[in-house]
Each structure stands twice: as structure tokens, then as C-alpha cells.
Amino acid sequence: MSLNENLPRCPVETTLMLMGDKWKVLIVRDLLTGTKRFGELKKSLAGVSQKVLTQHLRAMEKNGLIHRKVYAVVPPKVEYSLTDVGQSLKHVHDAMLQWGEAYKSKRTDNYLSAS
Amino acid sequence: MSLNENLPRCPVETTLMLMGDKWKVLIVRDLLTGTKRFGELKKSLAGVSQKVLTQHLRAMEKNGLIHRKVYAVVPPKVEYSLTDVGQSLKHVHDAMLQWGEAYKSKRTDNYLSAS
DNA sequence: CAGTATCCCAAGCGATACTG
DNA sequence: CAGTATCGCTTGGGATACTG
Numbered sequence: 113m114s115l116n117e118n119l120p121r122c123p124v125e126t127t128l129m130l131m132g133d134k135w136k137v138l139i140v141r142d143l144l145t146g147t148k149r150f151g152e153l154k155k156s157l158a159g160v161s162q163k164v165l166t167q168h169l170r171a172m173e174k175n176g177l178i179h180r181k182v183y184a185v186v187p188p189k190v191e192y193s194l195t196d197v198g199q200s201l202k203h204v205h206d207a208m209l210q211w212g213e214a215y216k217s218k219r220t221d222n223y224l225s226a227s
Numbered sequence: 228m229s230l231n232e233n234l235p236r237c238p239v240e241t242t243l244m245l246m247g248d249k250w251k252v253l254i255v256r257d258l259l260t261g262t263k264r265f266g267e268l269k270k271s272l273a274g275v276s277q278k279v280l281t282q283h284l285r286a287m288e289k290n291g292l293i294h295r296k297v298y299a300v301v302p303p304k305v306e307y308s309l310t311d312v313g314q315s316l317k318h319v320h321d322a323m324l325q326w327g328e329a330y331k332s333k334r335t336d337n338y339l340s341a342s
Numbered sequence: 343c344a345g346t347a348t349c350c351c352a353a354g355c356g357a358t359a360c361t362g
Numbered sequence: 363c364a365g366t367a368t369c370g371c372t373t374g375g376g377a378t379a380c381t382g
Contacts (some may be wrong), residue, residue, distance in 0.1 A: 212238030
């Protein structure tokens with residue numbers, strides 16, 4: 113793991129630097145349920161291009177969030193998984209999950225009460 | 228509060244739609260410590276342009292995350308604060324804060340042990 | 343002070359073609 | 363299958379000027 117640039121003073125900004133991107137959050141979401149192959153991730157993250165997915169996976173690997181395991185087979189097989197550091201993002205993910213659920217149900221309440 | 232578009236099935240994606248942006252997270256961070264004026268926010272969020280800050284504030288207001296209070300004075304005075312929904316983002320913010328701190332101290336440990 | 347309006351540029355992305 | 367390389371373009375965002 114290495115990150116040459118200096119980290120910001122505010123820890124929230126540190127998190128944003130490493131995870132402040134839609135695709136990165138969704139990659140973590142998918143890998144929290146277990147190891148995935150490149151093709152599985154691409155399929156799950158509907159709308160992401162191969163190029164962008166690769167870029168994000170490389171950045172997250174460099175920052176120590178995910179592990180990339182290459183099998184020396186033909187056709188190639190590459191598996192991605194979370195490192196311990198990446199796994200610890202579960203708390204952030206869960207907080208986002210719960211907030212999203214609460215927001216959705218609150219909207220439903222408002223909708224019903226307004227009808 | 229209103230959001231015309233349909234929300235995604237995955238609650239995490241809902242959160243990303245509403246908060247999946249660096250500046251929005253930092254706006255919440257600043258407003259969690261209390262009501263702020265436009266100029267205070269702009270100063271605190273070093274690097275954000277007036278245009279972009281306004282855009283994000285408008286979007287967050289529309290989605291019910293923040294409240295905008297305009298005083299009928301000259302020169303104008305506008306105060307921004309979190310709604311209850313916005314305030315509930317504290318959990319997400321705190322999770323990001325803690326993760327950023329842990330990441331930073333882990334890097335320091337690695338640095339020291341590698342020296 | 344807190345905006346809006348306009349112009350303009352460049353980073354980032356999609357699409358495509360190619361390869362170990 | 364899982365990439366890399368290249369190109370062209372969209373659009374987010376900066377800079378500036380102006381206003382209630």
C-alpha cells in the first residue's frame with residue numbers, strides 16, 4: 113500500500129480522495145458480498161465502461177483498498193476482493209445504505225400523507 | 228421536499244444520487260456545526276467556485292437536505308442550515324470521518340515500521 | 343452580499359480497435 | 363477474458379462581468 117501525495121488534514125477529505133466517487137462506492141458494495149471477477153463487476157455496475165472500471169480498480173488497488181489476483185490461465189481470469197482496509201469501509205457503506213432507505217421511506221410517507 | 232425522478236432500487240445508489248459528490252459531503256460537514264452564510268461556506272470550501280457552490284446548494288435544497296433562509300436586507304444575507312433529513316447524514320459523515328482517521332493512522336504505522 | 347449570465351477550456355468519458 | 367491504446371467529443375467547472 114502506498115499513497116505518495118500527502119493526505120488532507122480533514123479525515124473526511126481523506127475518505128473523499130480515496131472513495132469519493134460513485135463507482136468506487138458501488139465497487140465496494142459489490143465486493144462486500146465476496147470476491148468478484150472483472151466481468152461480474154462490469155455487469156453489476158450497469159453503465160460503467162471498461163476503461164473507467166479498470167481505472168478505478170487500479171486506483172483502489174494502489175491505495176490498498178482491494179486485492180487483485182491474476183490466474184495464469186487462458187482465457188485470463190482476474191479476481192478482485194477487498195483488503196482489510198477495504199473491508200472496513202463496510203461501516204461507511206452501511207451508513208449510506210441506511211440513510212438511503214430512510215430517505216426513501218420518508219418520501220413514501222410524504223407522498224401518502226399528501227394524497 | 229420533492230424529487231421527481233424515481234429513486235434507484237439500491238438504497239446506496241439513492242444516497243449517491245443525493246450526496247455522491249465531494250462538495251455536497253463537505254457542505255454537510257460544515258453545516259453539521261451550525262448555520263452558515265453563503266460567504267462562510269465559500270470560504271470554508273477552499274477551491275469551490277461560486278457557480279458550483281450555488282448549484283449544489285440549490286440541488287440539496289430541492290432534495291430536502293438543507294434549508295435556505297433569505298433575509299430581506301441590504302446587502303443581502305442568506306443563511307443555510309440542515310433540515311432534519313440533512314442532519315441525519317451525520318451518521319454517514321461520522322463513518323467517513325472515522326474511516327479517514329483510521330486510514331491515516333494505518334499509513335503512519337506502515338511508514339514507521341518500514342523505516 | 344449573494345447571487346445570475348455568459349463564454350470558454352480541459353479533464354474525463356464513451357466508443358472503437360487491438361492484444362496477451 | 364481482461365485488459366491497453368487511441369481518438370473525438372461532451373460537459374462540468376473556472377473566470378469574468380453584471381445585478382437585485
